[in-house]
Amino acid sequence: MPLHLRLTGLYVGLATLLATVFGVVVYLDAQAFYLQSDAARVRAQARPVIARVLTPLPSAQDLRARAGELQAALTGRDTTAVVLDREGDVLAGEREPTVGTERRAVVPPGPDGEASYIATDGARRVLVVALPLRSADGSLAGSLELLTPLDLIDEVLRRQRQLVLSGILVTVVAGTAGGLWLTTSSLAPLRRMIARCSRIAAGDFTGRLNRTPRNDEVGQLAAAFDEMAERIEATLAAHRRFIADASHELRTPLTAISGLNEVLLRGGQDDPESADRLAHAMFRQVERLRRLAERLLDLARLDAPLAARRKELDLGRFLWDLLPGARAVAPGRELTLRAGSTVVIPADDVLLEQALFDLVENAHRHSTPGAAIELGWAVVESGVEIWVADEGEGIAARDLPRIFEPLYRSERSRSSATGGAGLGLAIVQAIVHAHGGRIRAESQPGEGARFVITLPREVPSPTDAPAPVEAAPA
Known part of the structure; x- marks a missing residue:
């Protein structure tokens, strides 16, 4: 029934x-x-x-x-x-x-x-x-x-008996009519929800339930359902973009290798100098494929919980010890450390080092020759802020909301020609979220970029959702 x-x-x-x-x-x-x-x-x-x-x-x-x-x-x-x-x-x-x-x-x-x-x-x-x-x-x-x-x-x-019986009869009739109207109107969003679930199962994410918000439990359920549908749609859209971008990134070196191999097979092997040049070119493309595969694996590996690998980390000592490796990642750069107050945080030192190296490498790649890079930290009310700032070309306002998406690169300057595959910032964001923190980018075109990581000073609750990405102009 x-x-x-x-x-x-x-x-x-x-x-x-x-x-x-x-x-x-x-x-x-x-x-x-x-x-x-x-x-x-x-x-x-x-x-x-x-x-x-x-x-x-x-x-x-x-x-x-x-x-x-x-x-x-x-x-x-x-x-x-x-x-x-x-x-x-x-x-x-x-x-x-x-x-x-x-x-x-x-x-x-x-x-x-x-x-x-x-x-x-x-x-x-x-x-x-x-x-x-x-x-x-x-x-x-x-x-x-x-x-x-x-x-x-x-x-x-x-x-009086007739009045009582008439009242009971009126109650039955009015109650039936009113009950049917009330339950039908109250449960209408549930029927729409069932229809929407069927359409979502078929792959159609258009349309929403709560067009006219209601301040009751059914309205709250409809609003929660709409939010869930929006998140699923956004997630699937991001996955589709990721698959398309990954396919494009993989196809480019594979196409290059195929072309080089075709040249080699058409007679290039008869000329030792040409064969050597072609072999080195193919090796570079293979290395590019290997780096891309490793970065994709790194991104997938970050889904594992990090609680067991956390330890008490003296942030000042950690960043001081990080400087030599950071200078190796950004050769020829003036790399300075701006120290803040002494603070100890729970963190995975290996993953945090990887995130900071990626940010330093990103700053090195997109800065003008000779420009300085600043690494620093400060204790704030919400926890600890760690930043990497450069003096490069900056980030366009339209790119700020999407720079942490996997394989996303701006059209103007942050392209594959600079040596990146568009996965570094996505990996940094995944590492920060795994620590219960958040990351934001502050930039204006031509004035450099500043990436700020905010980490909690205590281990976050397992039920806490990762904080959303923030992007703000400097």
């Missing part, structure tokens, strides 16, 4: 149950109120008459003599009086055969012997009000029964 029908059935069932219980309680309370009020009215009307006729009442024998007068005084258009002796025999008045055979108490008998009952008088119900008649010494001389028909009260109760 569909969910909206089950929810509607539950709503209607609960509403019907509550309406039925409420109606029954109200009906029974009204019936008791009407009967008790009528009994109180009869007693209030009878007491002055009893006091007038039977005062004083010295004995039961005196009651037998005055029973007729009392019965006549209390019998009226809607009330019948019956006077009984102590044994229950009729002294005055007539009792219908059915009256008194089956009685249902309206209220329990009181300590003075007064009681009210519902009995039957043929096809009608009657209210029987019983009053004790006592002699002057307090002993029971007899009793008085006042019978009044319940026709008017029964008619009121009949109408």
Whole structure:
């Protein structure tokens, strides 16, 4: 059974149950109120008459003599009086055969012997009000029964029963209609979500659910679904770009090797000088392929957790020891270290060294000859910042948001002609994210670039998501 029908059935069932219980309680309370009020009215009307006729009442024998007068005084258009002796025999008045055979108490008998009952008088119900008649010494001389028909009260109760039943019927109909509308409208995003999931499974990521935001759980679910779909679409788009770029990067040296090999096979091997030149050219292309494959493997390897390889690292000592290797990566450059406060951070020294070497190599590759490179660190509120700054051509504003994507290179200067494959910055970002940190690039064309790594001073929680890439103008 569909969910909206089950929810509607539950709503209607609960509403019907509550309406039925409420109606029954109200009906029974009204019936008791009407009967008790009528009994109180009869007693209030009878007491002055009893006091007038039977005062004083010295004995039961005196009651037998005055029973007729009392019965006549209390019998009226809607009330019948019956006077009984102590044994229950009729002294005055007539009792219908059915009256008194089956009685249902309206209220329990009181300590003075007064009681009210519902009995039957043929096809009608009657209210029987019983009053004790006592002699002057307090002993029971007899009793008085006042019978009044319940026709008017029964008619009121009949109408009230009709109202209760009508209310229950209206509750069922309105609850069903309202429940179907509510559940159908509330679950509509879920049906759209099912359709969207089917389209996503088929590869279509267009369209979103939460076109009109709702401030409820279903709206939050739709918003979360839209966010998930956007991330999946972005991830798949990045993967497609990565595959296309990787194919292009691999095809270029392979095409070059194929062309060189074809030249060699067409007679180049007969000329030792040409053969040597062709062999060296093919070797360079093979080396390019090897470096590209190694960088791709490095990027894939960074998916493994790093917690087991972290250790307490004195950042100042680490960067000081890093300088000779950094100068080897950037030969001919003036490489300076700007020191900050002494700080110890949890980090994988091998991976952090690789990330900084990649940034230094990137600065060396894209800086003008003789330009200086600065490496430094500083303690900040969010952790520790480590930066590598160059005096190169800078990065165009349109390239800043994408420079950390695998195999991405700007069209103007950061091309394969400079010796890079577009994987270095992606690897740096992966290393920084693996440490629970973030990286940003600050640059303006012609004014150099500054890459800033922010690392936490404590080991981040495993549930923390990697921080997004930041790019800002200098």
